[in-house]
Amino acid sequence: MSRWRALQESDAAFDNPFLSPEFTITVGELRDLVRVAVLYDGQDIAGFFPFERHPMGIGKPVAAGLTDAQGLIHAKDLDVDPAKLLKSCGLSVYEFDHLVSGQPLLDERHERHPSPIIDLRDGYGRYTASLREHSGKTYKSTLAKGRKLQREAGTLRHDYATTDLAPLRTLLGWKTDQYRRTGRTDRFSHQWIVELVERLLATQSESFAGVLDMIYVDDEPVAGHFGLRTRTTLAGWFPAYDTRFAKYSPGLIHHLAMAERAAESGIQVIDMGRGQKEYKDKLKNGELEVAEGRVARVGPAAGVHWMMRVPVRKTRATVMANPFLLKTADKALKTYGRLRTVLQG
Template identity: 85%
Template sequence: MRVAILYDGPDIVGFFPFERHPLGIGKPVAAGLTDAQGLVHAKGFDIDPRRLIKECGLAVYEFDHLVAGQPLLSERHERHPSPIIDLRDGYEHYTCTLKEHSGKTYKTTLAKSRKLQREAGQMRHDYAITDLAPLHTLLAWKTGQYRRTGRSDRFAQRWIVELVERLLAVQSDSFAGVLDMVYVDDEPVAGHFGLRTRTTLSGWFPAYDTRFAKYSPGLIHHLAMAERAAGSGIQVIDMGRGQKEYKDKLKTGELQVAEGRVARLGPAAGLHWMMRVPVRKTRATVLANPLLLKTADKALKTYGRLRAVLQG
């Protein structure tokens, strides 16, 4: 990891965190994990993006979650929605919005919550806990989800597990790791780990115990999390880029993140273009077409089942 410090005369006006890979290829720190990428800079700051990457010794800077409004952003970069839950007017106002726009989802989720408690036991919700045991339970659920859906298991990499553990240990007014879990009869059912500032909770790793899948525990949990988050001063929950049904049901609006690259003319940038850009455009085409997306998702889940059999 490297951090470029940007000056305007004697004044520091920005920081640019990045990783430098072979051939001068630059990427965001922890690329593949980060949902908000780019410069940390003073308001109104402007810079030539190509000059920036040149001064950093980069031929290319590639990103997939560049925050809207960044000086690195141009019209040619692809924009993607990042759904949010707006809690600035409180949880009750949010539920009123849900009733208006996703009334069936809201009513069904409450009904399933009552049914879960009738059939499994009393429910409780622990918010902003710091114990490692429930965190490891959550990560195990997430590993199972990655494997079932044919995705690579991020938590097979020890450094990612250690990163999440360290972030959970950080608890300050301006930044903290936030772990919350829903229990039924003292048994964990669903949970989430994310990061917060004073006013924003960034969604990261939601998961649930598949034994309770028929009760929609993910939706039950998200409503519980939104209520407790609003009570603690959170104004926005950013659920992150990605087309997921639960996000469409719960969102009240969207932010934007961008995908693309900033490149200087040269052999390394040309090689990078050939290796990465056609793949990215193909993926974007699949994600934008419901039929292609459904086919690809089905193929990944089939692969996940075959992988589980072979590894078992």
């Protein structure tokens, strides 16, 4: 683990908790699919490649579908032949959707996407100054709604980096309601994901920890977030709020409070993850880059995988890139979510 950590901390591109050894180890305790390839340069360990091996030799990132940073953790300028790596790992294909920059697996065929961040390297004050300059209306209205929330509901309190399970379960309940309301698949219907989050909350060290924080009014929970951190990067993961307070924009109120406390604790970057969300556009003051695609060896399994996955991915990318199509798809999902809620009720 010490060598993994040293490699991770040697390159800013790897400064994400989803690339930390603790994350892979914890997922591996719950998922038999998890593997780690150790790469050598002579006698020296030069890299680690965490992955999941699925049937037919299909490789995916650890906790595929949940993570916003994926890839090898490796020494600078390490020469890696992707085909040889896949063969050594018993893989026909490795597919990814959040591969971090600078990876030896990347080439010009792979699609690049922005991953918005809250950059706190110059401090919270400088961050809010940039918000006032570029998103002044959002910043001022969020502060005003925070004051209104306190006038109408009670004193605002922020509990940052708590390890209490009770607020975590409240947060996951809100998130489940959000998934159902918007027509998305409820991730927390899978027990292993619930247990993963609980175990990560209990993991607390200087270099890696689960971070749960909530805001309250008169001790009633309003909004919160569960994510993971390294020493200097907090990865956004599961934000949610109580819809009874929706008119106050509790998610934005919470994110500003979280950014302030995170900066005080030494966090320099909050990585909000790839994806077009209105709150990300309003809060970001920078971007990273992640890639989507696959690497494959020639063979039947790779061909079957291409037919099953690549056309679907390209169609999805077309929808995401077109505002009209995206709005239409989102509306359809929300309609489905409302119907599902009525039928289940």
